[in-house]
Amino acid sequence: MLLPIVFALLLAGGAVLAAQSSINGRLGAHTGVLESAWLTFAVGAVLTFLLMFFFEPSHEATLFSVPKWQLTGALFGVVYMLAIVFAVPRVGTAAATVAVISGQLLMSLLIDHFGWLNNAERALDGSRYLAMVLLLLAIVLIYLSHRRSARPAS
């Protein structure tokens, strides 16, 4: 009984991400890329702070005691948010989402293969190479779909 609920929650979580891209892209088209990305991070920081303040169980380590390189994730998050806000009004939510997911999966294959970031090495095998090819093909298809739908309009 628990599993279907968790899975429905996960689908909703994914849908929320797509909605966020769409809303931020729309906002960015009106106000500017930097403004939209800033609002997302600022509101996110306020909410997460409140949640952490009241609900986080205490841990031995704190953000101030871990090695500093572990705190650099935000740099990638900012670049991602700027790219999404810029791209969504221009190529659409689905194309941007497919490109992001393909990038994520390709990189996770590389991280596994080389064992970057203290992850266990998991070498690329036949099926993982095939997965990479499929991901690149997915991007090409989205691009083709876009070019076909853009042609009659222009």
Next chain:
Amino acid sequence: MQHALILVGVLIAGMGLSVEAGLLGPLGEQVGHLSATLSIFMVGALLLSLALLFSPKRQLGALFKQPRWLLTGGVMGPIYVIILTLATPLVGVGMTMVGILRGQVAASLAIDHFGWLGSERRQVDGYRLGALAMILAALWLM
């Protein structure tokens, strides 16, 4: 051609997102998932505040003239993190990512197809369904 460049840029940004996730997972184990997430939003907000301060054409005021629902993008990040934190111990990382990605791709196609959330309508066609199938197949292969 311009669209191809944009897609490549987004692809690279997606690669960065995996690096972020790779950093965030272990960090969350050590200091707590909400604290780890806070570090992302906090550092991001501070960096972007600086960038805005010195950007040649800033129009922060325009944010407050938008309809309120357009300002809710920032609420969704924390919702996503909470769902992730609740689900991962129950069903494992692999299942969690598959569920999230499915919801994400399906919702993004629906948003474009029906023009939800004020986005431009872009019909789902054979190419898009093909792309969806390839992502699902790739997920299964990994």
